[in-house]
Amino acid sequence: MKKLLLLLLVFTAGCESLSYYSQAIRGQLGLMGAARPVDDWLADPATPAELRARLETSQRIREFASSRLALPQNGSYGTYADLGRPYAVWNVYAAPRFSVEAKQECFPFAGCVSYRGFFSEEAARRHAARLREEGNDVYLGGVPAYSTLGWFDDPLLSTFIRYSDVQLARLMFHELAHQRVYLKGDTAFNESFAVTVEEEGVKRWLEAGGRSGELEVLRAARLRRQEFALRVAQTRERLAEAFRESIPEQAKLARKAEEWEKLRRDYPNSVPVEPNNAYLVSIALYTQLVPDFERLLAGCGGDLKEFYSRVEALTARSGARNALTSAGCRRTS
Numbered sequence: 001m002k003k004l005l006l007l008l009l010v011f012t013a014g015c016e017s018l019s020y021y022s023q024a025i026r027g028q029l030g031l032m033g034a035a036r037p038v039d040d041w042l043a044d045p046a047t048p049a050e051l052r053a054r055l056e057t058s059q060r061i062r063e064f065a066s067s068r069l070a071l072p073q074n075g076s077y078g079t080y081a082d083l084g085r086p087y088a089v090w091n092v093y094a095a096p097r098f099s100v101e102a103k104q105e106c107f108p109f110a111g112c113v114s115y116r117g118f119f120s121e122e123a124a125r126r127h128a129a130r131l132r133e134e135g136n137d138v139y140l141g142g143v144p145a146y147s148t149l150g151w152f153d154d155p156l157l158s159t160f161i162r163y164s165d166v167q168l169a170r171l172m173f174h175e176l177a178h179q180r181v182y183l184k185g186d187t188a189f190n191e192s193f194a195v196t197v198e199e200e201g202v203k204r205w206l207e208a209g210g211r212s213g214e215l216e217v218l219r220a221a222r223l224r225r226q227e228f229a230l231r232v233a234q235t236r237e238r239l240a241e242a243f244r245e246s247i248p249e250q251a252k253l254a255r256k257a258e259e260w261e262k263l264r265r266d267y268p269n270s271v272p273v274e275p276n277n278a279y280l281v282s283i284a285l286y287t288q289l290v291p292d293f294e295r296l297l298a299g300c301g302g303d304l305k306e307f308y309s310r311v312e313a314l315t316a317r318s319g320a321r322n323a324l325t326s327a328g329c330r331r332t333s
């Protein structure tokens with residue numbers, strides 16, 4: 001409760017609207033109030049068998065995260081909440097019509113991030129509408145989980161508990177990674193780091209469980225994600241170049257539509273119909289620095305503790321993202 005009061009004081013003292021912070025605090029309080037210890041759910045004879053099995057699996061994943069991946073050992077994912085809605089929050093991404101860089105949203109603890117999250121889909125859509133009226137491209141997406149960066153013990157949620165084993169492990173490793181390392185003001189750095197940890201974590205989890213047959217499926221899915229990420233990056237680069245050119249706006253719009261059609265032709269089930277710079281941002285944030293983090297992890301010989309130590313050292317420097325591209329591993333042995 002002391003943490004919540006501290007958050008309330010900082011939130012209401014900030015320059016952001018009181019209504020936004022009020023919904024954030026109400027949402028967090030509601031989520032925490034709905035959570036019950038996993039042990040209580042398991043002991044309750046009324047708990048459905050399917051849910052019981054998923055909770056038991058989650059606890060094995062949680063133990064693996066701390067014992068084998070050196071992720072924080074705390075109360076996160078020791079409770080479960082049924083939210084009665086499809087997503088935990090809805091994130092709104094925005095980018096100017098002629099830019100592939102995200103419109104930044106700044107907050108007291110997280111610093112500046114490349115989206116704004118809402119516990120209410122209706123509120124998220126209102127915010128998205130205002131951003132569109134200002135001339136931005138906007139992309140709104142539901143999110144099954146988020147990290148409070150260690151300020152609170154994050155609960156398991158009904159929005160993701162019924163995921164497959166691999167997807168459940170992926171999500172939990174990702175969100176716990178945010179508690180391990182976080183760089184204020186750089187969403188791409190944070191999300192790419194967490195994606196690197198989740199990918200490595202799931203691979204090790206399957207290996208440890210003797211589930212080698214699933215590793216090939218995992219590798220194939222990863223390759224597809226990498227190919228898509230590369231295409232998005234190439235599209236963003238070409239659009240950025242076009243937007244910098246001294247040409248009429250109509251010509252820029254035509255280039256934008258052309259590039260979008262190329263991308264959508266190859267990924268019709270993933271890419272929205274209308275050209276949208278904010279959608280490109282929402283993908284790039286989770287992928288653009290992953291190759292750099294993977295190279296650093298490999299340079300550390302796969303030693304996750306050394307990897308985390310090196311990444312933490314980068315966050316203490318100015319220009320952490322640029323330093324990442326040339327970073328090496330500081331080995332202790």
